[in-house]
Amino acid sequence: MAAFSTRRLSSYMVLGIPIAWIIIFMLVPYGVLLTYSFWVKKYPLFVPAFQFGNYITVFTDPQYLRVLLRTLKISALVSLASLLLAYPFAYFLVFRLKNQSLRVWLYMAVIAPLWVSYLLRAYTWKSILGTQGVLNSFLMSTGITTEPSTIFLYNQSAMVVTLTYIFIPFMVMPIYAALEKIPNNLSEASADLGMGPIRTFLRITLPLSLPGIVAGFTLTFCLSFGDFIAPFLVGGPDGLLVANVIVSQFGAALNWPLGSALSVVMLFIVLAIITASDRLERFGQQGH
Amino acid sequence: MSTASTDTAMISTVSRARKPGLVSRYAADMAFMAFVALLMAFLYVPIWVLIIFSFNDSRTLTWPLSGFTLDWYGTLFSNQDLLAAIGNSFYVATSATILTLIVGIPAAMAINKFQFPGKALFRRLILLPITLPGIVTGISMLNMFRLFGFNLSLETVILGHATALLSVVVTQVYSRLQRLPRSLDEASADLGAKGWQTFLYVTLPNLKTAIIGAALLSFVLSFDEIPVTFFLTGRENTLPMYIYSTMRRGVTPEINAVGTLIVLASLVLIVISVIMSREANRSRQSL
Structure with missing residues (x-):
């Protein structure tokens, strides 16, 4: 009996600290965020209210709608580019490379940049792509171009390149893990049954690695969806994303209620993507 | 019908799998290797650019390098x-x-x-x-x-x-x-x-x-x-x-x-x- 109650006490403590933390620093702040999103901007700051004006602005004002759609497009392109680079790489490592230690080294080489400052990885692309930058001066010194080009920096492709560079480890990790789990004898059996390598890949390997693709897509999509540093450094005027607009609402525009509404929209989009990817993964597992 | 067609398919893959299979596998491996090398360049050239230009004695980050400085x-x-x-x-x-x-x-x-x-x-x-x-x-x-x-x-x-x-x-x-x-x-x-x-x-x-x-x-x-x-x-x-x-x-x-x-x-x-x-x-x- 006594042992039972001390065990209960310790389990309350184990549970209590994280639950209290989650309530104080996640649930309450999200609640406050939601509350603010219904308030009204009024000079000099804003006043309590309950109305949906901020949300109506977000979804009807073409200015915000355009940014929202642009952000979805950029995030999708980043995820796609990461997938196209990460999948062949992970596939080669798991199924083609026989040298065990080379495999570990190459895997580490792709994950290692995660430890190197995110800000610096964005900055170095700014220094490479700029008008006065490394790429332009290199092209001019080799005589390929004669004058500096402005086409590299401050546009959407610069942003896709930079964000892909930053977030690609998040695509490699889950795909590699998924491919590693596929038993080797499955593809052997498929070859024995007369399927060529391409059909084996399409019918066996690809479907079995789908959970990894979904997880990688979710991560890279959500992370680039909320980024405001890379767009600021390499995006230029038509490269601002939702997060940049939110930053300006909390800065120069000083419209916290609208900024909060945009943040709530972002939160819900992320939650929707996570839920969808959970469903997809579970569906994939049931399928087999 | 279906067994016959798989049989012929099997025979054809087995015969194909002998020498040309090895060659195409080798070619595929080379292509993969080139791809991995390019990916590594994509990942690490920017970091080397960052490092190299910290030792370059010019205020602008332009090629060619002008000289070494600390x-x-x-x-x-x-x-x-x-x-x-x-x-x-x-x-x-x-x-x-x-x-x-x-x-x-x-x-x-x-x-x-x-x-x-x-x-x-x-x-x-x-x-x-x-x-x-x-x-x-x-x-x-x-x-x-x-x-x-x-x-x-x-x-x-x-x-x-x-x-x-x-x-x-x-x-x-x-x-x-x-x-x-x-x-x-x-x-x-x-x-x-x-x-x-x-x-x-x-x-x-x-x-x-x-x-x-x-x-x-x-x-x-x-x-x-x-x-x-x-x-x-x-x-x-x-x-x-x-x-x-x-x-x-x-x-x-x-x-x-x-x-x-x-x-x-x-x-x-x-x-x-x-x-x-x-x-x-x-x-x-x-x-």
Whole structure:
């Protein structure tokens, strides 16, 4: 009996600290965020209210709608580019490379940049792509171009390149893990049954690695969806994303209620993507 | 009909698989290798650009290189704002790491061990910041601090980081907990150990490398964090915030010099974490 109650006490403590933390620093702040999103901007700051004006602005004002759609497009392109680079790489490592230690080294080489400052990885692309930058001066010194080009920096492709560079480890990790789990004898059996390598890949390997693709897509999509540093450094005027607009609402525009509404929209989009990817993964597992 | 067609298919693949198969496999491997080399160039040329231009004696980052200098490093060490920012970053990252471990280890144990109402929600909320952009964490906490009249400071930044990094600690510790045989706990209880004794003498030593790994990663991520810091800091700057504000003014070799030092520090930490995980593997094999 006594042992039972001390065990209960310790389990309350184990549970209590994280639950209290989650309530104080996640649930309450999200609640406050939601509350603010219904308030009204009024000079000099804003006043309590309950109305949906901020949300109506977000979804009807073409200015915000355009940014929202642009952000979805950029995030999708980043995820796609990461997938196209990460999948062949992970596939080669798991199924083609026989040298065990080379495999570990190459895997580490792709994950290692995660430890190197995110800000610096964005900055170095700014220094490479700029008008006065490394790429332009290199092209001019080799005589390929004669004058500096402005086409590299401050546009959407610069942003896709930079964000892909930053977030690609998040695509490699889950795909590699998924491919590693596929038993080797499955593809052997498929070859024995007369399927060529391409059909084996399409019918066996690809479907079995789908959970990894979904997880990688979710991560890279959500992370680039909320980024405001890379767009600021390499995006230029038509490269601002939702997060940049939110930053300006909390800065120069000083419209916290609208900024909060945009943040709530972002939160819900992320939650929707996570839920969808959970469903997809579970569906994939049931399928087999 | 169908068996006949598979038979012929089989025969044809078997005959095809002899010599041309080897050649095409070799060609495919070469193509893969070229692809991997290009990917490595994509990943590492930018980092080398960062490093090389920190030693170049020109204010602009242009090719060809003009000459070797250590001046940019010299100016760093006389820059008081920068040194203060580095100090702040150490304070923030250390405190946030300790806090997130204190909350994260019990959270991972709770998810691993207990059944309780709302567990699914609990787990989901804790893991949310992995995918949730830092800006949402930053803004929601900013709103709360403002509403309740707290002033922004390095301490509010620490609370923000600890919240955002909780997911890192929980995933690392939880995946180790799952691999620990439950019989260890049971054996300890059979031998008369109390719950806290089992935790202290059985569970914790087995978690040691996972905890150190999680702590290292949290420290690095906190040291490097911008989106949460951006909204929650008061007057003081952390190192990345300082660098970010310098970047707004443009590209300068001083940033490359700071960056090179940060890359060097990251390299040291990567080596430490690799050694740690090797040791963990070895001890697990000997178990």
